[in-house]
């Protein structure tokens with residue numbers, strides 16, 4: 001299997017290891033000294049120019065921006081142009097602390113009191129660097145940790161996988177453009193609904209003209225109608241695009257699976273492959289498409305709402321916005337933990353599904369050994385494991401929800417206090433406050449949705465990577481050739497063939513330097529004790545595996561030079577346990593043949609002495625064989641498999657203990673009609 005995209009990056013030497021902690025601390029100290037020099041320079045300048053303040057809050061923000069640029073250049077010079085993340089973080093905190101603190105001071109001051117600007121006392125000057133260093137140390141030591149570099153690689157990897165996933169939407173570009181246009185129209189209408197609601201409320205308080213009241217109601221009705229119409233259209237187009245993507249991806253994955261060598265299916269059991277094909281493809285398409293939709297919708301809506309909210313009250317907007325970074329940090333931590341748990345849940349679910357399939361599929365064996373209780377216990381244990389992981393995930397989720405709600409509640413209380421002050425000072429009308437609150441809930445929902453989309457998309461990365469690893473898998477077998485001669489004699493030669501099953505140890509070959517020749521038109525029997533390699537010879541002839549050494553020649557040409565379809569038509573196999581597919585007898589008999597006439601099928605059935613029992617069946621050749629041929633006896637299943645081989649008119653027929661359960665007449669008939677049968681297990 002190919003390596004995961006981006007996995008080569010894990011071999012990169014982390015920057016941190018090349019620079020010691022001592023060096024980092026020294027660089028941090030230099031940055032702090034330079035910051036102190038810049039701050040002292042500002043105050044000295046203000047004193048010399050005899051300025052009473054530094055230009056109010058805009059001045060504080062402007063100085064912070066200039067300081068950021070200077071400190072960043074200084075940090076780059078110290079680190080050969082590549083400052084560590086921790087140093088960049090230190091610079092950012094040093095520059096942001098003062099303006100954020102001053103903005104908060106301006107917000108919580110009583111409206112009657114004028115804003116005085118920052119004061120140059122020693123305590124305030126020291127507080128900035130000390131809190132910045134503390135914040136960086138806590139972040140590095142307890143929140144970020146050594147896993148950060150690996151995390152960066154994972155994120156890069158995730159981004160690459162998501163970009164690749166988005167490329168699969170290319171054939172639906174037209175649908176997507178239409179969906180996003182309608183989405184933006186829906187969002188614009190949505191964003192203006194609370195504003196018009198507030199306007200209508202303000203009009204209810206005064207004595208407005210009938211016409212202007214009707215006009216306001218009309219505007220509200222119009223945006224509401226637009227919102228409903230465009231939202232419906234958006235949903236419809238997105239779902240349609242998603243269905244098309246799912247179909248494409250499933251087809252592609254199924255096609256890739258069909259190309260794989262037999263050993264791949266021995267390594268990956270059918271339950272897991274089926275789950276990848278159905279649940280995982282569905283999940284990855286749904287997550288990426290719906291999250292892209294939600295992300296764009298929420299982002300556009302948030303920007304529009306933010307603009308309207310700033311217009312209503314910038315003070316309340318700033319308070320609303322404080323909630324965001326806090327929630328983002330918590331969400332980030334939660335994603336890291338929940339992602340791991342989600343993967344564990346998926347693995348447990350896949351195992352349980354597999355176990356149930358195995359037990360139900362083998363119910364006859366289970367019953368005949370009276371092993372129901374054992375199997376119930378096994379399944380119960382598997383369910384307990386799943387339950388334990390789910391409980392852990394639920395506990396983490398509850399703790400996260402609790403903390404998130406407490407933070408929101410605290411901010412809401414501060415907002416109410418500020419709103420009261422603004423209304424009493426006449427800076428805010430009641431209608432505007434109602435509008436603001438009508439915006440606030442959807443705004444925070446939008447932000448939550450953006451964060452949720454991010455975490456949900458990240459948690460699907462594991463699933464996407466597994467599906468892509470199957471899509472990228474290069475089958476480990478030789479490409480088929482083009483040889484398809486009209487005349488084929490059917491002589492087979494094994495020349496010094498050595499073969500070890502891929503899953504077996506290398507020193508345990510199933511065949512070792514085997515040489516044999518099968519002459520055309522003659523019956524050859526392979527006889528040997530159990531495990532001596534008779535079935536292996538047949539599997540190699542059918543190219544289910546490739547020998548590691550030696551050659552198998554058909555009419556003097558290596559098998560892989562023959563065209564796939566041709567080879568399997570000329571060399572038909574009836575295996576030990578023939579597999580039939582759900583459907584009619586006829587469907588199973590002409591399986592894999594494009595234009596097979598009924599006459600051919602009947603002729604083959606007659607040759608195998610089976611037409612009598614088929615005609616006796618209720619619907620003759622159209623009789624349903626049940627799931628995997630379960631409605632037929634084992635002998636009849638073998639008969640159908642023999643007819644399936646004969647209908648191909650093969651030059652060589654391989655009977656791998658294929659007539660063990662059929663009547664002597666059938667056995668005789670088969671050996672008579674087969675041009676060159678190779679019979680094993682006689």
Ligand SMILES: Nc1ncnc2c1ncn2[C@@H]1O[C@H](COP(=O)(O)OP(=O)(O)OP(=O)(O)O)[C@@H](O)[C@H]1O
Nearest residue numbers: 501503504510529530531532533534535536537681
């Ligand atoms: N899919 C497989 N993976 C690994 N080893 C295998 C596999 N199939 C068979 N073997 C091993 O290869 C050897 C030859 O097996 P094979 O089935 O060819 O023997 P056989 O002569 O047909 O036996 P029997 O008469 O019991 O059917 C055995 O040791 C068997 O355990």
